[in-house]
Amino acid sequence: MSTLEIKNLHVSVETEDGEKEILRGVDLTINSGEVHAIMGPNGSGKSTLAYSIAGHPKYQITEGEVLLDGEDILELSVDERARAGLFLAMQYPVEVPGVSVANFLRTAKTAVDGEAPKLRTWVKDVNAALERVTLDPSFAQRSVNEGFSGGEKKRHEIAQLELLNPKFAVLDETDSGLDIDALRVVSDGVNRYTAQGDRGVLLITHYTRILNYIKPDYVHVFVAGRLAESGGQELAEQLEAEGYDKYVKAAAAL
């Protein structure tokens, strides 16, 4: 049983007019076996939260902690966090020219496991993971994300999720830009991952659409850099009907 605890997290970015605070005290605890959905309007800081957990250098943590099984991961480098069991499926996966998917996946798997995967089964595993997200095995020879369509990039993130099998996965709008078939493929991947029973998911999304496929245990409303409300599935339905208006107004009134 693992725990990812976010405590009073404050995060700023450097802007032309100086420091700008984006996250203004986020508190959230995710236990393994749980799926948490975070929903919020554009610009509310959802990606900032995701990147801050992963350790992107652009974001400065000014206050608070992120603990993985009690250990403060904010002290760790990006790669150390990943090796500790964190995974971020990015809203905009990065293209890395010249680095083949096959080489990338093998290097990542070796890093995360601390030993090289068995050569014989590995190629099969990669092909199977790609096929499960309906990517042709030929993608293994292409450069990482280069020239991939938006949907292919997202499916590639899910293939990585399955191959690297982290303790906790942060999925930043993995559903956006997907057609209905791809949405199902991606959801199936996430569900296979959670079906192991001891993995935690932080699912960031705009749309309740994906929640028809992935059933969250908790739904959080994220507005203006913090959690405005938490509840269950019914909260998602309420958001679907009413939008974020009420929360945005309340946040503005603060």
Next chain:
Amino acid sequence: MTATVDNFSSALELEHVESHLHPEPSYDVEAHPKPTGLEEIWRFTPLKRLRGLLDGPVSEAKLKLAEELPEGASLSTISREEAKALGGIAPLDRLAALAVENAPDAMLLNIDGELDAPVRLNWSGEAADQIVWGHTVVKLAPFAKATVLLDHIGSATYGSTVTYLVGDGAQLTVISLADWEDDAVHAVQNGVSVGRDAQVRFFEFTLGGDLVRSSTNVDYRGTGGSAELFGVYFADAGQHLEHRQFVDHTAPKTRSNVVYKGALQGQDAHTVWIGNVLIRKVAEGIETFEQNDNLVLTDGAKADSVPNLEIETGEIAGAGHASTTGRFDDEHLFYLQSRGIEETEARRLVVHGFFNDIIRRIGVADLQERLTSAIEDELATVVGRLES
């Protein structure tokens, strides 16, 4: 001009172009006065480090040669005058003229038919203070097809001129490798004359040497020819690696594509890329693109990158250039690291990726491996880091 049967020795019927890109070609050493260092074609080169080559010291020394000649390829020694009479691009600078003038004789590599294995000319030098002059002519008969590998190892102070005469419809891949010891000096002019509908792919890999100055000049002896010039260079502390191209579109419907990529690391690592393209009035419907990308791995290194495009006709199919000089892309590193890959390993992957685009095109397996591991070695000795 001597009258011969093939099309190379006939003078190009071109009007004189007052181009600032290059001086008049000539075999006459006196036509290329000793540079002061202010000249356009010399201003990036540290002349002092040429070890007196510009004075044209006489030397009978040669590089040691080990050759592999598949059927269809033959190698012979010819005289300077015979070599000149074969035609091709005359020297465009003093060192190229001196190489022809001072080389004890010339070597002719003749290629006929389609070769089923690469020609390998493996040259090695004995000592950095040994002056060597070299003059080589590579001649492909019409419709011949060959890959020619020119390998340079060891050390020397070496001035050379290599002339390529690519017959109509022929296909030539050249891979020129400067894998010198750190104290070598090498100045080379490659002159490539592309026949009608011929296709040339010219690779340069420059890894070693204290100073390497390579000028690759291309002209077209008929319509429809294509020349692709690819380069990879990796400069360490103190190295000066200079690559100049001059693509002279002398015929209609010809094509050129130039892609050079370099990495630099260490104090006073210096690279220079000059990409000159001239599109003459006769050269209607041509297409050209040139690109140079530099990856600066540490502080203290400097990459110069100068594309030049001179266009004398409005009737072209496409012309463009791009030049980038940058440090590691943080987003690339972040993505790789977010998958558990350590920073040094992530940097390695990115550098490999950067060069792989060119290396994978070579199509000679053992060489691809050698270059990949050479870059590996370079990266293993990174001196200092970027202050990001």
